[in-house]
């Protein structure tokens with residue numbers, strides 16, 4: 001066997017006859033739904049086990065599962081990126097970590113665990129942010145699997161991979177497999193940048209985060225959540241000044257909890273608990289091992305099929321709801337022509353010609369398909385409004401009161417930038 | 433550091449940071465937000481038996497050990513093969529080859545969670561099925577999960593467990609390559625905490641006296657404008673409907689035109705253009721015509737014929753269900769399910785919202801007391817021994833209770849009419865199920881697995897004269913390709929799905945599968961055959 005010969009030099013325990021008995025049943029022959037281009041036998045095994053290089057983004061709930069599945073499937077050159085350290089609340093599902101690992105890098109501990117358990121697999125960890133790496137780094141991989149809970153990071157990697165596509169170089173198209181879970185629900189999808197719908201195309205499918213109006217929090221609290229928001233958004237800065245609220249610091253959470261509980265008592269509102277306080281301020285998403293296992297397995301299964309061509313791969317979205325029986329839905333999510341990342345056109349927006357720049361900014365913040373926090377606006381010729389640096393903010397602030405139609409002509413283009421936006425969004429304005 | 437010193441520090445930190453949870457709560461925080469302390473307690477009390485320590489079996493167990501079941505046993509008499517060492521994460525790779533597989537897997541599973549107990553039982557299930565002692569042992573678990581147990585052994589096991597209504601549910605899992613299925617066998621499974629996302633009725637059309645009194649007492653024209661803009665939408669709807677009824681012989685808006693007119697009557701109450709509470713009331717006007725006194729699925733449960741094989745632990749649930757039925761038909765009662773104490777958020781101020789919440793809470797308490805009286809009168813013995821928390825939880829969730837009635841494993845294959853109908857209505861699911869069953873029959877007989885042999889087995893189940901869908905060819909061909917492949921990704925996928933259903937059965941929260949769940953990881957779908 002070609003694959004065995006390479007690794008064999010090290011130790012007899014790192015490769016053994018029959019190791020791939022299960023996977024080889026798939027790789028030695030094709031099935032009724034296998035593409036005719038499938039090269040059954042040694043060639044595909046050699047590619048999978050000796051040449052294919054795969055990147056896993058995230059070594060958390062999904063990442064731990066993904067790393068184990070890839071290693072057992074026969075991927076031998078795996079890289080993993082994660083900027084987080086291990087917390088005790090990870091241990092109910094992130095099964096490569098133990099109590100003694102709390103505080104250490106997820107990427108490093110996970111990589112070591114996999115290499116110890118599955119001989120002959122090389123896992124290269126990077127303890128840091130995906131944004132630290134450039135296009136050359138991402139170019140080295142054949143496939144990328146993403147198991148993140150951050151929308152912002154996923155938008156960044158998606159936009160980066162779409163930008164990397166060079167039509168003259170087929171190798172520049174890196175399939176991105178993305179998974180996500182919440183409680184008993186989850187989804188897995190295959191993104192072929194510029195070919196299929198991308199992460200940005202489906203941004204409006206995300207649940208809108210619950211935002212409580214400041215006036216409710218300040219004046220008419222009704223729910224325990226309103227009291228907690230009051231403590232964290234209004235009272236914390238008032239009492240602690242510039243000291244930043246650290247939601248991972250139990251003393252900070254305790255302080256919020258006490259302040260929120262006192263306010264709740266004053267208003268006769270019930271239900272403020274430590275757990276709820278933590279849930280609200282950290283925006284905690286419930287998570288369990290089983291859902292992560294399903295979604296991670298789905299992601300790795302697609303990676304395996306793409307890497308080997310042993311069977312058709314998902315086109316392109318698998319959604320699971322496990323709260324009432326086992327319900328899932330597999331469908332093709334359609335590419336959006338006006339997707340700001342992969343659509344190649346500017347996003348058309350209709351604006352009342354009486355609107356001020358400020359009103360337009362509010363509208364952009366509210367739009368679920370854009371999801372931007374503090375946008376700066378400019379046209380090819382001039383700056384409209386900049387959030388930073390302070391001098392520029394000050395200089396452009398008077399524009400907030402002006403009508404947008406006085407600054408940009410009908411059909412004109414506005415470029416939106418923001419620190420949370422991994423690309424420049426181009427808007428084509430039409431007035432009514 | 434001495435013990436007293438460390439205690440002092442603990443106490444000191446506790447005073448600095450009050451309310452902080454203990455280590456166990458912190459470890460389980462993300463799951464406690466799903467099934468709460470009651471679900472966790474049920475998990476911790478469970479004892480689970482898994483037949484075989486295949487890659488799929490250990491994947492399932494991993495997802496049960498992590499959230500903290502009480503105890504697991506792995507029943508497996510085989511020795512680790514080179515193939516096992518290659519596809520199973522919970523073996524020590526080549527070092528485990530030749531050693532008992534279960535014994536190798538148990539410590540690696542136990543290290544996932546120190547509070548879980550586990551044991552390897554190196555025995556063959558066939559032996560256990562042949563002695564009374566063995567049968568008793570099998571019946572002593574909370575749930576039994578079997579992976580790729582061939583039909584010749586699975587059939588007697590399922591019969592043994594089915595014969596005793598109080599016996600554990602059986603989850604039988606089968607997989608080959610990219611295809612898989614699993615079935616849950618139970619006579620009946622009841623759920624009071626289904627965690628439905630549908631909000632319970634606010635009972636606008638049948639307001640309780642204090643609420644109606646509030647709605648009627650409002651002097652909408654002359655009240656303070658700020659107060660006017662803080663009337664909760666529930667009160668607005670009750671008021672608007674009260675006035676509507678006065679001018680419509682007590683009936684509700686029925687036709688589209690009437691509904692529109694009713695909505696307009698709400699908007700006409702506004703004294704300023706931007707009163708969001710009235711806009712909210714208009715948007716919620718559907719509650720007036722779309723909230724039945726008793727949802728039809730709950731009504732259907734009231735007339736559910738009793739099951740002679742209903743498990744013992746369901747008797748309390750059925751007593752509560754019949755008491756609920758009596759509560760609804762009680763002439764002195766509201767004619768509906770007990771009112772829910774939880775209100776959704778709505779446009780209002782603190783004073784009005786808290787007042788409304790207290791009214792609902794107080795009335796929910798009244799109706800719960802009434803319910804308990806009915807329960808105690810109808811079922812004095814059961815009521816005496818029932819945990820009050822269970823009654824509270826039942827009443828609180830009365831709008832979303834569920835009862836599932838299952839079938840024995842294999843019953844579908846013995847019912848030719850059902851399977852033929854299923855082939856027409858769900859061709860891909862049924863074809864995959866038949867192909868997997870055929871595989872197991874062949875493996876039971878040590879027969880060679882070929883496309884022809886699989887097809888012949890399928891025909892012997894469905895009958896020779898049945899039109900077979902093209903999906904069967906796809907399934908049979910795939911199984912002939914990889915008849916004994918326990919693929920790591922398929923194993924992990926099943927590990928998640930099966931553990932999730934086991935958790936729902938054990939915690940009696942959320943709604944578990946009823947029937948077969950079929951999985952195809954080529955086209956990436958799952959489907960259910962009831």
Ligand SMILES: [Zn+2]
Pocket residue numbers: 197198199200201202335336339340341342343
């Ligand atoms: Zn796109």
